[in-house]
Amino acid sequence: MKTFDYRRATDVGTAVAAVAADPGAAFLGGGTNLVDRMKLGVASPDLLVDVTRLPLDRVQELPGGGLRIGATVRNSDLAADPVVRAHYPVLSQALLSGASGQLRNLATTGGNLLQRTRCVYFQDPDTPCNKREPGTGCSARDGYTRYHAVLGASESCVAVHPSDMAVALAALDAVVVAVGPDGERWIPLTDLHRLPGDAPERDTVLRHGELITAVELPEPVPGARSAYRKVRDRASFAFALVSVAAVLRVADGRVRDVRIALGGVAHKPWRATRAEEALIGAPATAEEFERAAGIELAAARTLRDNAFKVPTARNTITAVLRDLARGGDS
Amino acid sequence: MEVDITLRVDGEDRPLRVDTRTTLLDALRERLGVTAPKKGCDHGQCGSCTVLVNGRRATSCLTFAVAHEDDEVTTAAGLADGDRLHPVQQAFLDHDGYQCGFCTPGQICSAVGMLDELKKGWPSHATADLTGPVDADDDEIRERMSGNLCRCGAYAGIVAAIREAAR
Known part of the structure; x- marks a missing residue:
């Protein structure tokens, strides 16, 4: 591991200025991904600015309704927050399906959003990877692709975003608050992460030195239910093959409001807007849910080992919406 | 970069000078001789390095020692009350x-x-x-x-x- 300087930030302005001034600097949150990447030789910052002691560790209800989640709130605390459990169950469920108890105690809200892909080729400095070293090629495309993208991938990158939390936030219409040298800006969660295109080295639209300070959730949709379901290779402590976050409101047997986001299938949390459009006003039946899922997945492009993700996503979307329509989850 | 820090481990203040690259796990085992937490995978996947930081369980392999000044670290060796096991x-x-x-x-x-x-x-x-x-x-x-x-x-x-x- 390359040597680095360490500073503990006490206020947001100083933290942002320190990282913005040094192209080799990085913010350090819980470290569960960044420290690992440093060990693997995938990241080599020359300065770490530790933001975990910043006063951003609270979950607050917003005056106009909605919730503001500080960027340093730990994943375990957010999952256990009484308001989140009662009014945003999809978020609790997503967090609790990720990592392990001891990792959730370290991982922060901001860091969870900014964790990087676990594509084995990205994590192996001995193989070409456009995300790690732009222009070297993609080892995954013709390699072992069970865990790779079926939606929105490019010739240069087929990696997926690993977060569960971000998928729930995409379905909840969350907004990310970021502070940079030029001030504060609000970024819809669905615009935070990028599709790879020909610049897969850039995971997000954040500029160097911009710090996520909070995530804001709008008021819960009145009368809606929400749930997260994750399909993986073992029952616990594994990344998603496919996951589905959904918020659904049904009245008089018809879909009145629906938000669907998919994990494990793309370079970013995938908001299934085509399926949502196909469902508004439609009968809340398994047949309709499956039809809408099929419309969303028509754009899927599979690789050698991941064709199963298309039927898995279709079936999981259908099952989650069917259960929500039945009132199975809260 | 080397930094002087004090870690509070199993109820005792333990001052030491560490390279910033030292994980909490390596500081405990290699520098302070606290060998209760074990190095298994060293990537947060096996849990053998788990300690309590301010009472909360955490993987000590994925966190740098410098980040834990002012924290109360408890290892399995510090859980017993004298001769009475936890x-x-x-x-x-x-x-x-x-x-x-x-x-x-x-x-x-x-x-x-x-x-x-x-x-x-x-x-x-x-x-x-x-x-x-x-x-x-x-x-x-x-x-x-x-x-x-x-x-x-x-x-x-x-x-x-x-x-x-x-x-």
Whole structure:
């Protein structure tokens, strides 16, 4: 591991200025991904600015309704927050399906959003990877692709975003608050992460030195239910093959409001807007849910080992919406 | 870069000079001689390095020692009250919650942290009702301990030990 300087930030302005001034600097949150990447030789910052002691560790209800989640709130605390459990169950469920108890105690809200892909080729400095070293090629495309993208991938990158939390936030219409040298800006969660295109080295639209300070959730949709379901290779402590976050409101047997986001299938949390459009006003039946899922997945492009993700996503979307329509989850 | 820090470990202040690259796990084992936490995978996947940081379980391999000035670190070696074992330690003995013992200090710290999470009513992936009370049944114990691997496969004893300690 390359040597680095360490500073503990006490206020947001100083933290942002320190990282913005040094192209080799990085913010350090819980470290569960960044420290690992440093060990693997995938990241080599020359300065770490530790933001975990910043006063951003609270979950607050917003005056106009909605919730503001500080960027340093730990994943375990957010999952256990009484308001989140009662009014945003999809978020609790997503967090609790990720990592392990001891990792959730370290991982922060901001860091969870900014964790990087676990594509084995990205994590192996001995193989070409456009995300790690732009222009070297993609080892995954013709390699072992069970865990790779079926939606929105490019010739240069087929990696997926690993977060569960971000998928729930995409379905909840969350907004990310970021502070940079030029001030504060609000970024819809669905615009935070990028599709790879020909610049897969850039995971997000954040500029160097911009710090996520909070995530804001709008008021819960009145009368809606929400749930997260994750399909993986073992029952616990594994990344998603496919996951589905959904918020659904049904009245008089018809879909009145629906938000669907998919994990494990793309370079970013995938908001299934085509399926949502196909469902508004439609009968809340398994047949309709499956039809809408099929419309969303028509754009899927599979690789050698991941064709199963298309039927898995279709079936999981259908099952989650069917259960929500039945009132199975809260 | 070297930094002078003081770590509070198992109730004692331990000043030391560390390279910033030193993980909390390496500082404990290699610098302070606190060898209860073990280095298994060194990537946060096996749980054998689990300690309690301010009472909360954490993987000590994925965090730098410099980030823990002012924190209270408790390892499995600091859980007993003099000669009296912590109830979770005693339960592991009574139920054969180990074979070779390598993962045991991590399992025990994880179990102590997890029982506290249960006491606070935190839900898990195995909890059906997110807003209701949580029982320490076997499904809950298995889910909550999934960050600790045991390659001897002593899981049956580990679950039995934690079930008893949860009473």
